[in-house]
Amino acid sequence: MKNYIFTSERLGFRNWKNSDIDFLFELNSNKEVMKYFPSTQTKEQCEAFMNRMQNLYYKTKFCYFLVEELTTQKSIGFIGLSEQTYKADFNPSIDIGWRLHPDFWNKGYATEGAKASLLYGFQQLKLKEIVSVAPIINAPSISVMNKIGMEKVNEFNHPLLAEFPNLEKCVLYRKSNTM
Template identity: 60%
Template sequence: MSKEYVFTSDRLGFRTWEASDVIKMFEISSDPKVMQHFPSTQSKEYTANFIKKMQDQFNKNGFCYFAVEILETGHFIGFIGCCEQTYEIDFNPSVDIGWRLHKNFWGKGYATEGAKACLEYMFNVLKLKKIVSVATKENTPSIGVMKKIGMHKIKEFTHPLLRDFPEYQNCVLYELKS
């Protein structure tokens, strides 16, 4: 593929967002199965705003939740990357690593491979000292990825942005230092 990637892993290319990604990311974020650990699916408008926020964050910091493609085919599969978090809690401001992939690409090791590549980029290129990750306590697939990439559980907490959603507010914080 002739796309320009910020960095790559063995199978994945990490790039900034394009306008054409809104429809593809909306397909993922509007899927109830993909969003089962979140209070709701996301609208097309929300997805467009999310992508704009990621573009702005990349322009400001050199990182974001990157659009991710399979190198061999150029097929868009979702996002993996890091994002500034500033909501009110004792561990913020922080840089959070996260992922959201189309369900057809679950169970293939892409989240783990991509997260490891992101950590390498964040620690070795951008020289960050610490990355965190947050998930609901029930999100065992994401917690499994956190463990596989070497993160350590710091604590359980009540997420301040999820207080209106009791079934989602109990979360875990994982951390990795460079």
């Protein structure tokens, strides 16, 4: 078994390795996966993201972790926590997010992984609050937010999505640490 930072029933969470770049590029260049984002990503953008996540983990002990299925050790996507600092009245914040390869959709992995990430953030890191943001049209992610016990707080126009009218209107969900 690999050295995971934490696990859930079916998933292992770890920091990124340079050898993960091909999987990340396959994920982020998939039009269906990136349906609720402004565009797919280039390999260079994926490398920058991966480096940001690696550095964030070394600094804070969290990131959007690479997630593997425990039984097969196949990469399924990423799930975890990240710092958000874009201009919004709730930032700076710690955000929970996920992105899975289509082969792993509709199996409960996003919900399972997000619950495990919340536990990690609250129990291990002692975070006070975790937020989640998605465009209003992203019903699958909003469904996960509800399933993991987050509460809708607000709707807002995302400043980084101002040039994308179909994505700009977003929801903000929040969960406080009660542990």
